[in-house]
Amino acid sequence: MKIALLGYGRMGKVIERIALERGHEVVLRKTDVDTFKGLELADVAIDFSVPDAAVSNISTCMENDIPVISGTTGWLEDYPKMVKLCEEKKGAFIYGSNFSLGVNIFFELNAHLAKMMSNLGQYKISMEEIHHLQKLDAPSGTAISLANDIIKNSDYSSWAIENPKEDEIFIDAKREEGVPGTHSVFYTSAVDTIEIKHTAHNREGFALGAVVAAEWIIGKKGVFGMKDVLGL
Structure with missing residues (x-):
């Protein structure tokens, strides 16, 4: 080829x-x-x-x-x-x-978890993504894909990187030296937190x-x- x-x-x-x-x-x-x-x-x-x-x-x-x-x-x-x-x-x-093959499996897990959690309103959803300093866009395309899959399966209407409204998923986009890509999704209630995470070790x-x-x-x-x- x-x-x-x-x-x-x-x-x-x-x-x-x-x-x-x-x-x-x-x-x-x-x-x-x-x-x-x-x-x-x-x-x-x-x-x-x-x-x-x-x-x-x-x-x-x-x-x-x-x-x-x-x-x-x-x-x-x-x-x-x-x-x-x-x-x-x-x-x-x-x-x-x-x-990444692993991230695409992570996408499927994320969508499935969002469906499971859709009727549990006590959990607030937020996300974090960390990338290297040279990445030009924020949040990452991967984070946006994760957020959009949650939105399809929940009452959230959008996402935001600052000052999120009640129906927006907060995405904390961080840039740090030497990080290929880390994405986390958090479901947080008064009593516990559920987290799923994908960490890339290299490109x-x-x-x-x-x-x-x-x-x-x-x-x-x-x-x-x-x-x-x-x-x-």
């Missing part, structure tokens, strides 16, 4: 190493100043760039009939446009707020999941998620 890496920072370099270990070839390593030269050689593109570049990267892939995997967060106001473009071009697209899990998704999407058409890739 020939891969175009759209974004060649720390995450892109880990993806490259894992892709090469799995027998794939990298035909494009795009940084902020590079062109898309070499994209035409790719079987699939993996976008781990920055919010300002994501839409351009994804749409360029759609226009050139290249399946694209995107793990860039902070641009989701344009997600419906990318879905529409994918459908118009009969392309293939996977966006994931987190490609390997995110990178492996992205490469697995790229392998999976070859030959497919449509808009998918990691649930489809993992059969969850």
Whole structure:
């Protein structure tokens, strides 16, 4: 499989190493100043760039009939446009707020717990996410996905990172040196606290999941998620 890496920072370099270990070839390593030269050689593109570049990267892939995997967060106001473009071009697209296999299992646990707790109004829900200092968006896309799954299964209407209202989930977004990603969900009452937590030890899990998704999407058409890739 020939891969175009759209974004060649720390995450892109880990993806490259894992892709090469799995027998794939990298035909494009795009940084902020590079062109898309070499994209035409790719079987699939993996976008781990920055919010300002994501839409351009994804749409360029759609226009050139290249399946694209995107793990860039902070641009989701344009997600419906990318879905529409994918459908118009009969392309293939996977966006994931987190490609870690463990996190996607955590997503399922979070949604299931929210359903279990939906009638227990004595518990107040809050969240905490911790990432490295270089992460540009806050809260993380993973935290937003967790919050949205709780909202679907509870009386909460939204989330907030400061001054939450009664029907908003408070997300405490922290940035600390050297933290790949830690996400916690708390259910707190007067008598106890229930907590579920996922801690990433490095970027390997995110990178492996992205490469697995790229392998999976070859030959497919449509808009998918990691649930489809993992059969969850």
